[in-house]
Amino acid sequence: MAAPFIFSFCIVNIDYSVLQGTGKTYLAGAFAELLCVFPLTSLSQAHTLRRLSQGDTMTNRTWIASIAAAAAITICSWGTSARADGFTQAQVGWGTNCWNSGNDSDGDTLNQSCEQALAAAFAPTVWFDNGEDTSAGVPHFAAKSLGFAAKAVSIAYYFSYLKDGGALFGIGAHDGDSEFAILEIHFDGANWMVDWMYLSAHRKATCDASFWYHFTQIEWDTYYRGWAMVYSSENKHANYASDSTCDSGCLGDENCDRDFFQVPETNRNVGQSFGPLLPVVQLGSAFESYFDVNKKFCGWQRAGASTSHDGCAGAYHDHLKDFGY
């Protein structure tokens, strides 16, 4: 008797637009959404389920495992059902000790392990249209303190797409695509939460629709003020905070949908220009720089299989320097 009740309560918090996905994606998403009701002791469980639901390739074994995991988490968490904004200190593993403690290789007062933990915890859910065929990338990230007084941190996610499909009106196809997102989060004494999100959308180019979004303007995946949802335009990778805003972008020629999603990897911290950790990143025989305003981002074109037909994307640092990176 108890099981259906628990299950039904969990379903309350499903974002019904997930229904747009395929059957497996939907159900996997639904089980990932179960987590929204219950504070977890570790975000890794939630990340596991979110990544399981990323594609439509779950095997029966992973499928059953995800159901079992979600059910177990649900039952274990019953009785602590109220939610708070963002992630707890226990979930992230860091609080005020993120500042001025331990290894700080990039000299920004933040502990490197804390930077990694925060980037992983807040990595956004990036949705794509089924027509997307250039979503491959080698994401990198950077984090920096916005001050201990505000307990605020900025996290930049460099999506680093290998190519721009150029299928839609506007800028032609080219190697590399230097779109990005920046989250500003803060620690309120108990929880970490998102305050602002900047999404690049053809920044400094035609159809520039880059924008700072306040947390009240963002759609959330599972965790309110935790996992922001980003809509990436089909093969152009311009980022928007809503499907409808995307679809009306660039003379109405952008197209977004919630067909499948990616969560950027967060195991490559490039640091900042005043403390670079990965000044040059090699992939195959090609090199990219995240700190050279004159080095266009070419998506490691020689290492990839892309066929350039209009050069490369703008230099990452030409954008990120404007944000103090």
Added chain:
Amino acid sequence: MKRAAWVAVTVAAAVALVLLMSRRGGSSDDPAPAVSSKPPPAERPGPAPQLGPAPVPAAIDDAVIAQVLDEELVAVASGVTIAELGADDAKPCAGRPVWLRARLEGDTGEGRLVSRWIWASEQRLSMQPGATARFTAQAPGRYPIRFQVVRSIEGKRIGVLAERTLELDVVDCGSGPPPLRVEAKVMGGRANFTALAAVPTRGGYRWEFGDGEDQASDGPSVRHDYPILELRDREQRSYRVAVEVAGADGTLLRATSSVILYGQVSPPRPPAIAAELGDATWDEAGRRWQRRLEVDNRERPVITWERGERHTLHDGDRVASRNLTVAELLTIIENRAAGGLVATVTVTAAETGPGVRRITDRLFGHDAAGEEASLTWVPWDRDDFDPDPVPPVAPRR
């Protein structure tokens, strides 16, 4: 397995809907909900968890702040003062958000100072940076909210330059939904408002947008544009929006809500290239549409146009793209200074067949400084032309 799961989800969703309605007791009154056609994120009703490191008293003193935020607070002399401190609703309802705002005067430090709010709610202390903050109290009562202007000194030492406490009385507005409320969706300076009535109405809405403008509408939804150009980067400005409508019994229903606008700073861009596309004319002999294109470059170094693209958008969002030479894309009538030109753009009837929604052209080149230059125009859009008969008649605009 899969079918069983689907059935379970369907049944569970139905039960969940009932539970949802009974637990929430009405919708949130978020003054700036998520901008999406999708369901907005849910507010968090009900008791909040005890998440803080330790329960804190309703009164907030420096010792509690120092303990929870792991700081050493130091009073610092300064020229900044807190000129105003308030909420957008003097008596907010329990369970509904209210916006807090402060205004500073004097030496505000050119970005070196941090404004922050600190309150004790749901048995824990919370800190929110910023000159504005959204506060939600789950239970009625008096809530002291501390506002501070601070700056980092060194390590965990925080200098307090100014502070004041706002006493906010949160009242019980009942558990049911209000008879009328306003939903706002804001993007840039454009706001879409919808009046949501929980009781029958006679229709005929009267709106006040808080900026001196008002409007009457037959339906419950209106759109209004606010000026945001003078706002600085992420500076916030709020407007109090009100709507009135007569209930079916003649009672006047009124609802108010705050709408928050956020300033944006555009990145520096190359000077614009001026382009003007003339009206379309139908050439019966050639069975084609033609438009005059004028391009003027008054600010950038000389531009050399190198290639073009024509993209055809079909129903179903399918796009067909073609690479063209400049001569294929344009019939140049006159070359002007610095890459300016006058040309004819042609779209044949064959290109505008059934299922074609729009044609977009792109022209690419580089200026003498090596910077990329591009132009975009839409020579044909189905929405601008009467689709039948073929050949099409004159465009509607």
